[in-house]
Amino acid sequence: MIRVSGASLVVVALLFGSYHGLLGIVSLPEYSNQQFAWLAIATYCLALLLVLFDKPGIRMRLISAIGVLIVVVIVSQLIYGSLSEIREGSYATWHIAALSTLLAVVAIRQHPTIAWIGFILLTLQLFAWGGPQVIFNSGLIGGLILVAVAQAAYQAIISSAKRAVEFQIRSIDIDSAVTAASAARAEKLKRLQDTLSTALPLLEKIRDQSGELSDPDKREAILMEAQLRDGIRARALLNQDVIQATRNARLRGVEVQLLDDGGLDDLSEEDRQTYLDEICVRLNEVNAGKVVIRASMGDGWRLTMAAIQKDADKPDLFIRL
Structure with a gap:
């Protein structure tokens, strides 16, 4: 892909715009009032600098774009006030191409509506001065093409910017999905490791004894199975205190079922601890049932x-926190 720096584009536009000012200087002998012509050239040159160096970035200030409309009117009136006719091969209407260049820059710099308003003003003033017959020898057609091309460039810039934003959003979504998947895999691996580290001693004992367990070992296996189930169903509800309180309740013959549907996920660790402490207190109060x-x-x-x-x-205990 060929990349062109913004500074290079500004230099090219400045040289192209300056060419029109040079044509105005060359055409000075054709004006009845050269002071008006000089003033028009100077006004145009200042406006050219304004649209090119208004501010960094692609979008120029609205006040600067409106200022170009004023320049279109002033420069046109200065030229028409000192020009009686267009001679064959003359550049006396240099301002048509010059002002169209300004309007093209305005369109590219994100103000296409103002650019077309300016071109309409330019056209109306030309027709008021010379009538429709000057349309083909004044440079108006070329100016129309220039502004239209600038409009197309503006639309291409907008479309490119939208695609860039959409691509960035998709990239963020993909990164988020990858991160979430990685986190899920890490969480599953951690749960597996925790499960193995918890159950491995008992599993080794079962293996060593060929499945022949004593009554205390059988009870321990049942408690271990319940604890592993808690780790799968309600990991966010577990800490060492809750695990111990749950184990003690089961040893008392209480059937304990823990379920986590995400109710504590958005809490800080401190706030979550408050709920877990309440679970421990309430569990220690239950001696039978479920x-x-x-x-x-x-x-x-x-x-x-x-x-x-x-x-x-009725239940012995029912609370909502």
């Missing part, structure tokens, strides 16, 4: 705890 602890999202509360005994009419 306890269901659930962290839910979107229900108006974050944590639900319910304890009920078999054949009971």
